Each structure stands twice: as C-alpha cells, then as structure tokens.
Amino acid sequence: PQTVPFTGHFQGGLQNWKTITITGRVKHNAKRFHVNLQCGSRVGADVALHFNQRFDSHPAYVVLNTCRNSAWGAEKRKYEAPFPRCSIFMLTIMVSPDKYKLMANGNHFMEFNHRIPFGQVDTIAVDGGVELASISFQNPMVS
Numbered sequence: 001p002q003t004v005p006f007t008g009h010f011q012g013g014l015q016n017w018k019t020i021t022i023t024g025r026v027k028h029n030a031k032r033f034h035v036n037l038q039c040g041s042r043v044g045a046d047v048a049l050h051f052n053q054r055f056d057s058h059p060a061y062v063v064l065n066t067c068r069n070s071a072w073g074a075e076k077r078k079y080e081a082p083f084p085r086c087s088i089f090m091l092t093i094m095v096s097p098d099k100y101k102l103m104a105n106g107n108h109f110m111e112f113n114h115r116i117p118f119g120q121v122d123t124i125a126v127d128g129g130v131e132l133a134s135i136s137f138q139n140p141m142v143s
Helices: none
Strands: 006-009 019-026 032-038 047-054 061-068 076-078 088-095 099-104 107-113 123-128 130-138
Touching: 006 130, 019 032, 019 123, 032 088, 047 088, 061 107, 076 107, 123 130
Parallel strands: none
Antiparallel strands: 006 123, 019 088, 019 130, 032 047, 032 123, 047 061, 061 076, 088 099, 099 107
16 A cells, blocks of 8 residues: 555656556545646646545535646536545546546546646656555557
8 A cells, every 4th residue: 555645756758548547445534635647746746637536515526627837727527426435446547649538447437638748747646535555557558
C-alpha cells in the first residue's frame, strides 16, 4: 500500500494508448478524493487531468478539470459517484489521441478532451479519502 497523499514521477511522459490503473479503497468517512495527472511534481504544477469524486454534497458526483498556469478551466461534471464509501475501487485512465477515457471498475465512465498535450504529463498525484493499493502503467502494444 502507498501512503496518501502520494506523488509519483514516471519517465518519458504519457503516450498514445498508455493505460494507468489506480486501485484502492474509499474510506468510510471520505469527503473527497482526487487523482491528478500533472506536468511535474512542484506545487502549482499544471494539471492535465483532475479526477475528483466528491461526497460532500448530495448526490455525490465527479468533477474532471484542468489547471493551467494556476487557473482552473471549465469543470466537466457527472452526477454519479462510481466509487461508494467503503468500497474497493479501480480507476483506469486510457490516453487516446484526443482525450482521456476513464473506466470505473471496468466500466466506461467518462471521457475528457485533452487541454494540455499529454506528452507533458510525467507525474501522478493521489490525495483525499482513499487508501491506495497500487498504481500500474501499461504501455501500448507495438505491432
């Protein structure tokens, strides 16, 4: 298990069809948790993809967004919480040429168009009301 907050750097940036899988458990008292794909690990780094599940309103919902030059963009919201409190979760993010494709526990959940070139992303950060079990990267198949 990884301690939360967790920040991990990976070499070479994201590539087309790379898949990132984050697994863990949502805490029983979780108010929010987020997974960020970032351009660096320094405070104030640009965030290419911000996945934020929020329990502190009813109904619980998910926000996707980007932060560039310390300014948040327009939120994309889905009024559904794929990961209930106290549940095991698996969030899968696939990088496609024009968007991120997000799957929740193996099911399609949302898509988010790139606002920052994905090749600039080299850091993943997880924080909030979760216990983190693993983060894995699968590179695209090369024919």
